[in-house]
Amino acid sequence: LEKAHVQFRSTMPLSIIQYPHPTLRVRSKPIRRVDQELRDLVAQMLELMYQAEGVGLAANQVNVPLRLFVANPSGQPDEGEELVLINPELERPKGNETSQEGCLSLPGLYGQVKRPKSVRVSAYDLSGNPIERVVDGFLARVIQHENDHINGVLFFDRMSNESRRDLDERLAEMETVFRSKQNAGGISEDAQLIADLDSWYDKYC
Ligand code: ZN
Numbered sequence: 151l152e153k154a155h156v157q158f159r160s161t162m163p164l165s166i167i168q169y170p171h172p173t174l175r176v177r178s179k180p181i182r183r184v185d186q187e188l189r190d191l192v193a194q195m196l197e198l199m200y201q202a203e204g205v206g207l208a209a210n211q212v213n214v215p216l217r218l219f220v221a222n223p224s225g226q227p228d229e230g231e232e233l234v235l236i237n238p239e240l241e242r243p244k245g246n247e248t249s250q251e252g253c254l255s256l257p258g259l260y261g262q263v264k265r266p267k268s269v270r271v272s273a274y275d276l277s278g279n280p281i282e283r284v285v286d287g288f289l290a291r292v293i294q295h296e297n298d299h300i301n302g303v304l305f306f307d308r309m310s311n312e313s314r315r316d317l318d319e320r321l322a323e324m325e326t327v328f329r330s331k332q333n334a335g336g337i338s339e340d341a342q343l344i345a346d347l348d349s350w351y352d353k354y355c
Contacts, residue, residue, distance in 0.1 A: 164194045164212045166202060169256050169304065169324050171213070172340045173347065178208075178215045178300040179355040180237050188218075188354065189276055192234050195220045200227045204254045206292045208299030211255050215347045216354055219296035223289045231289075235281065238273035240297055242284075251295060251305045256324070259317055261309045265294050 167173060181188070191214065199207040199220055206221035217237045224230025245267030252260045268286035271293055275281055285293055295305060306317055331337045338346070 164191070164198060166198060166207070166211050166254050167213050168328070169321070170328050171255070171337075172343050173210050173213050173215060174255055174299070174304060175302045176210055176215045176344070176347065177302045178210050178217045179351055181216050181218060181354050183354060184236070184276055184278065192218070192220060192276060196222075196227075196232065196234075199254070200225070202254050206296040207254060208296045210299055210302075213343075213347075215350055217300050219300060221289075221292050221296055223292055233293075234276050235271070235273035235293070235296075236275065238271055238293070238297055238300075240269045240271055240294065242270040244268045247291075249291060251291070253295070253305055256304070256306075256321075259306070259320055261306055261317055262313055263291075263295075263305050263308050265291055265308070269294060 191209075191212075195207050195209070195212055198212065199205075199222070203225060205223050205225045206219060208219040209216045219235055219238070221233045221235070222230050243266030246264055247267045248262050248264040250260050251263045252258075267290065268284060269290050270284050271281065273281045298305070298308070306314055306321070309317075328337065332339060337343075
């Protein structure tokens with residue numbers, strides 16, 4: 151049974167989960183080991199991110215509850231800087247800037263989000279090398295948005311009540327669509343979706 155499950159998981163095409171999938175609200179757990187399956191997962195996440203014309207993608211957006219995200223502020227596979235951050239920690243936030251954000255798990259929704267302008271990032275790459283740097287501007291925004299994901303936070307959580315109100319209708323629509331898929335049996339119930347995450351914790355945490 152376990153072997154069949156692993157087989158299924160590794161051959162299943164990865165897809166981006168959408169709001170209000172409960173894994174988006176999970177506080178992801180630190181990664182204790184990196185293996186070929188995890189490296190393959192990262193490669194697939196990058197591919198998905200570029201296909202979706204995104205600039206960042208967190209592991210829990212592909213239903214993997216581990217502290218990991220990928221980013222490339224250029225959004226192009228052969229341009230800019232491709233980042234894979236494992237167990238990231240953000241410190242020393244400085245300044246403030248408000249700018250528009252969107253999210254691959256909330257297609258078509260955009261809003262103004264206020265965030266620190268620069269932040270210090272500590273993380274590991276896929277080879278276990280430490281990454282330590284201060285980022286600012288758009289890259290800092292991308293990294294903070296993705297780091298929020300692995301803590302179960304979505305960009306609209308950080309919007310003012312006033313601008314959030316513009317999104318309420320569309321969020322309610324997405325909830326209706328998701329719940330009706332669950333009622334029709336096309337998506338498991340929330341409790342099952344959360345229980346399914348245990349195999350990732352068993353393997354990497
Ligand atoms: Zn996002």
